[in-house]
Amino acid sequence: MNKKTLPLLAGSVILTGLGVYLYASKVEAKNFKLETVRVTTYGADGGQGNGNGKSREKKIFRILHLSDTHLSEPETDKLRFLEEVTDGDFDLVVLTGDVFENYTGLKYASSLLSRQPKLGAYAVLGNHDYYNYSFFNKIVGRINRRWRHPMEYRDVQPMIKALSSNGWDVLLNESRTHSEGVHVVGVDYPGIDPAELTRLVSEAPDGHVKLALFHMPRYLHTFVDAGVDIAVGGHTHGGQIRVPGVGALITDSELSRKEASGLIYRGKTAFHISRGLSADPRSNFRLFCPPAATIIEVVHKPYAVHPDHDTAYVAPRESSFVD
Numbered sequence: 001m002n003k004k005t006l007p008l009l010a011g012s013v014i015l016t017g018l019g020v021y022l023y024a025s026k027v028e029a030k031n032f033k034l035e036t037v038r039v040t041t042y043g044a045d046g047g048q049g050n051g052n053g054k055s056r057e058k059k060i061f062r063i064l065h066l067s068d069t070h071l072s073e074p075e076t077d078k079l080r081f082l083e084e085v086t087d088g089d090f091d092l093v094v095l096t097g098d099v100f101e102n103y104t105g106l107k108y109a110s111s112l113l114s115r116q117p118k119l120g121a122y123a124v125l126g127n128h129d130y131y132n133y134s135f136f137n138k139i140v141g142r143i144n145r146r147w148r149h150p151m152e153y154r155d156v157q158p159m160i161k162a163l164s165s166n167g168w169d170v171l172l173n174e175s176r177t178h179s180e181g182v183h184v185v186g187v188d189y190p191g192i193d194p195a196e197l198t199r200l201v202s203e204a205p206d207g208h209v210k211l212a213l214f215h216m217p218r219y220l221h222t223f224v225d226a227g228v229d230i231a232v233g234g235h236t237h238g239g240q241i242r243v244p245g246v247g248a249l250i251t252d253s254e255l256s257r258k259e260a261s262g263l264i265y266r267g268k269t270a271f272h273i274s275r276g277l278s279a280d281p282r283s284n285f286r287l288f289c290p291p292a293a294t295i296i297e298v299v300h301k302p303y304a305v306h307p308d309h310d311t312a313y314v315a316p317r318e319s320s321f322v323d
């Protein structure tokens with residue numbers, strides 16, 4: 001290696017790193033996608049449904065799933081995207097936490113919902129709503145879990161008020177039932193007692209879709225045990241940085257690297273994990289993982305039995321859970 005090779009190599013590495021960082025933070029982090037997935041749910045339990053002549057009847061619910069908006073700054077692209085997608089024709093719009101990064105973001109709450117969906121707009125809160133994270137938490141907390149979160153929650157009443165006054169129903173371990181056939185349960189951060197979750201889900205009238213909202217993917221088996229048909233959450237941001245063939249580097253949840261976002265199944269429960277629309281502004285960069293909102297088309301068969309009615313809960317084989 002001659003004298004000029006090392007500085008040239010170092011310069012190339014620095015320039016490449018800078019280029020990747022600029023692309024990840026200025027281009028891909030603003031490349032908002034609207035995607036669609038389809039899920040079939042079944043309203044009848046074993047012993048009824050199939051064979052009664054009604055098992056082919058179905059209802060379709062269009063649900064817009066938003067997550068991890070981390071509102072804090074006047075990010076024009078993100079706010080415009082939110083205003084456009086929420087102007088669509090949906091049965092439900094759901095928002096699964098990390099809505100605000102700080103109190104400054106409250107003034108952008110009006111961009112979260114352009115018009116009322118037919119059956120309502122529901123939100124749950126996430127860890128970034130409850131905690132005001134410092135750099136210390138962000139960096140040292142990765143090494144020692146003791147410092148992962150600030151010592152105290154901040155007051156979330158201003159967040160709840162901002163959402164409520166802009167058309168959202170914030171669910172704090174509560175449920176809502178619609179006679180059109182949907183039962184919604186919202187799990188507040190950091191979680192819910194499994195028995196209470198089961199009780200809230202069991203309030204669903206026969207044949208209703210049992211939909212649950214949560215922020216952080218953990219204790220997913222409790223949703224399976226409670227009999228939830230479809231549960232939607234966020235928190236992972238899809239990993240933010242994904243390596244082709246490997247998946248997310250971290251998921252910050254009980255999910256495996258390949259399950260960091262999208263549709264996954266545990267037992268008879270379908271889970272949709274959103275890539276989210278943003279992140280903490282100090283680390284809002286993405287590679288092979290653009291921000292997204294998702295339309296979930298739920299095809300519900302109220303008189304049909306789940307075809308895999310003996311399916312048991314399967315634990316993930318690997319995870320990168322730091323919380």
Ligand SMILES: [Fe+2]
Pocket residue numbers: 068070097098126128235236237276278279280
């Ligand atoms: Fe988040």
